[in-house]
Amino acid sequence: MSFDAMAAAVDWLDACRAGDIEALLEMYAEDAVVSCGCDELTISGRDGLRAYWAARLRERPATELDDLQPSHGGTLISYISGKTVVKALLSFDAAGKIKTLSCGPLQQDCASSC
Template sequence: MTNVSFDPMAVAVDWLDAYRAGDIETILELHADDAVVHCGCSGVQTITGREALRAYWIEHLRKYPATTLDDLNPSDRGTVISYLTGTGVMSAVLAFDAAGRIKLMDCSPSR
């Protein structure tokens, strides 16, 4: 069994709290420096690099502000978190690096 020095579910909740607050600096701190985001919100896009991630979140916070937690579950990849936005329920799979930072995020509208 792998020793995990962080709680993936708690990191996911911290991420949603920062998202709901519009706290871009905390959102960026929760992501690894080499994080990759696959977003299926309005067409599929892949975001890599710190500045691209910042630009993505500035736009995403404006277009898709998050409100309420819908569901939270562990997964083989990390954590699956679902939350409400003005356009409906969104779902994000978060995978983490060894330090507990988001390494990969795959988000899209829930079906």
């Protein structure tokens, strides 16, 4: 069976919407890196990812899917968070784990986004 990056991105968003930090962490490779364009942060390591997602899920929860598109080596997904549409580019390793995540608002107002 081949890996489906689009389905993995939907699973990622579902875990975000459910507030399931453990499910989210399980989706990331051990050496994954998250780059948050809103706060201009780069996060790596399990402890860093756990702290990042705990804050994001509490402060800026995702509500609904806006768009989903394949991207070279991954998936581009956008979702609603508050009054903002957030875009996230997920790339995956050979095992189907998230290797990198780059996110930010579709608009420049980061006050209520990603």
